Amino acid sequence: MKEEMVSIVVGFVPTKEGRAAIARAAEECRLRRVPMVIVNSARGGRDTTAYGADSPAEVELAQLVEQLKADGIDVSMRALVRGMEPAEDLIAVAEELKADFIVIGLRRRTPVGKLILGSNAQRILLDAPCAVLAVKAD
Template structure:
C-alpha cells in the first residue's frame, strides 16, 4: 500500500491544495493510505487537530475520494514533526503546501516547506497556493 503524509497548517486553502494533489496521484485511492499531520506550536485552547477547519476539510475531501485517512497531531517544530512522522511510518511521499514569500521573509521567518524539502529522506511534493 502506498503511504502519503500530508503536513497541514491552519490555512484551509493550502490544506485543500495538498488534498487535491494527493487525489490527483495515479493509482486507486483504495490502495493509498494518507496520514494528515498538524503540529501545534502554540495551543492555549487545547484543541485537537481534528477540530481545525483545515484538517477537517482536507480529511473529509480525501475520505470522500475513497482514501483511508488518519489524523495525527504533534507539538513542536512543524518541519521536524512532519519529517519524523514520515520516517516512523515509512511514508512513500510527503506533501506540503507552498506559499509565495519574499527572500527576506524566508530568511527572517524560515520556511517549513523549505526545511522539509532540504531534509527529507523521501520524495516531497509541494502543492501550490495562490496566497
C-alpha cells in the same frame, strides 16, 4: 514476496496552500491506492490541543477528513502539539511510516521573510527521508 504498503504524508494548515496540498495528496492516493496521513502540527506544550475542538481550523480539518473518507480514501490524522517546528513533525512521521513521499503546500515569501521566519518548506525539501511533492495554490 508481498509488496509493502506505503503511505503519503501531507502537511495541513488551514490556508489555500494547505488545501491545495490535501487535494494533490488525495489525487496521489487514488492513483497509487495508498493511505494518506495528514499531519497537523502546532507549537505548544504536551497538554495543549492544536486549535481547540470547535475552532474553525479544527472543524475544517474534520470536514476534510470526512470528505476524503467519503471519496474512498483511507485517511488518518495526526494532530501534533509537541513544541516542534512543523517540518520536524512531518519528517518524523514520514520516517516512522517509511512514507513514499510528503506533500506540502508552498506560498511565495520575500527574501527577508525567509530570513526572519525560516522556511519549513526548505527544511522538509532538504531533510526529508523521501521524495517531496511541493504544490502551489491556485
